[in-house]
Amino acid sequence: MSGFRPGVRLGIDVGKARVGVARCDRDGLLAVPVETVPRGEHSVARILELAAEYSAMELLVGLPISLSGGETASTADARAFAAALTAASGIDVRLVDERLSTVTAHAALRDAGRSQRSSRRIVDQVAAVVLLQQAIDVEKSTGAPAGVVSPEPQEPV
Secondary structure (H helix, E strand, C coil), X not given: CCCCCCCCEEEEEECCCEXXXXXXXXXXXXXXXXXXXXCCCCHHHHHHHHHHHCCCCEEEEEECCCCCCCCCHHHHHHHHHHHXXXXXXXXXXXXEECCCHHHHHHHXXXXXXXXHHHXXXXXXXXXXXXXXXXXXXXXXXXXXXXXXXXXXXXXXX
């Protein structure tokens, strides 16, 4: 585990209707689902409550990049959500590439015998687990934190 910074992290999968939240243990051994937060005016506050509850040192927000590497409307939405988390907290917020995390989550749930309809409430949490586990694995293998630091929102001039 050389180069891995010990501490609890939250993985956050931002969607239009829901935000999936996962966490890992202090040693980054296992990422587990925590909660699906309804997307709305209180979603940032709820995630910060969860961060405080688990004493999270870092929030890892999934950045949905297209398969070709380009940005999408969802990418801008995730960046804005991460910026809101950064502005509202003193916790480090990092944007991590989450390509295929939701696809991987759906496949894992299907393999477990869950229908897409019965998975709807938990797929966001599972996607958050996938992106968090990938970020932990990157840090453990490279010694550098995954992703990039989310900037605070810019004030209009």
